[in-house]
Amino acid sequence: MKKKRKWKIVFLFFSCFFSLIFFCNFWVSHTTQAMVFSSLEEIPSCPVGLVLGCSQYLEDGRRNLFFLYRIEAASALYHAGKVQKLLVSGDRTGKYYNEPEDMKKSLIQLGIPEDAILCDFEGFNTLESITRAKKIFGLDKIIVVSQKFHNERAIFIALQKGIHAIGFNAKDVDFSYSYKTELRELLSRAKIVLELYSLSLND
Numbered sequence: 001m002k003k004k005r006k007w008k009i010v011f012l013f014f015s016c017f018f019s020l021i022f023f024c025n026f027w028v029s030h031t032t033q034a035m036v037f038s039s040l041e042e043i044p045s046c047p048v049g050l051v052l053g054c055s056q057y058l059e060d061g062r063r064n065l066f067f068l069y070r071i072e073a074a075s076a077l078y079h080a081g082k083v084q085k086l087l088v089s090g091d092r093t094g095k096y097y098n099e100p101e102d103m104k105k106s107l108i109q110l111g112i113p114e115d116a117i118l119c120d121f122e123g124f125n126t127l128e129s130i131t132r133a134k135k136i137f138g139l140d141k142i143i144v145v146s147q148k149f150h151n152e153r154a155i156f157i158a159l160q161k162g163i164h165a166i167g168f169n170a171k172d173v174d175f176s177y178s179y180k181t182e183l184r185e186l187l188s189r190a191k192i193v194l195e196l197y198s199l200s201l202n203d
Helices: 002-035 065-079 099-109 126-135 148-160 175-202
Strands: 048-052 085-089 117-120 141-146 164-169
Touching: 002 148, 002 164, 002 175, 048 065, 048 126, 048 148, 065 085, 065 099, 065 141, 065 164, 065 175, 085 099, 085 126, 099 117, 117 126, 126 148, 126 175, 141 148, 148 164, 148 175
Parallel strands: 048 085, 048 141, 085 117, 141 164
Antiparallel strands: none
8 A cells, every 4th residue: 555655656746747847848938939030031130149158079079069050050140240249158167168268269260250259258057148148248138049949948038037039049950969958958948947936936
């Protein structure tokens, strides 16, 4: 009897857990679906594009396609005249690891003027990058540049922070390459929904 009750509790726990994951994922996507764009022709202009950082290379030394495609998207956005400046935001945890500096160098190689690039070296996560765009750089209107699944979460955060944000989707990475990242995204969405809801209750 006790064993049966134990399994019921375990089943209930996982049912609630996966329901929460599904709900948060749906809520984030549904709320932001009209605010993400994959076409340069369709996306409205904005003074600044916020490029969300990631590592330039994978642990095995290969080039990170998430990084490469975000840089290409940001460059296309600038050269199409959709933004006047790019804010590159990411982590700088050591002498040899500097996401914003890597992004800046890559953008310059694609013809972006150095004086058109701003760097945020304390964008340790998506929430920090969005929050600091307004708090530190005074931006209340931005185009976020990342893959679609990441843009949706970033824009969801921006909405809660009073920032007018739309997203320009970088090229998607093949699922066989990106499945770990996309699975983590499901958990990240649940985490940020709970975190933002908790903060709103404490305000």
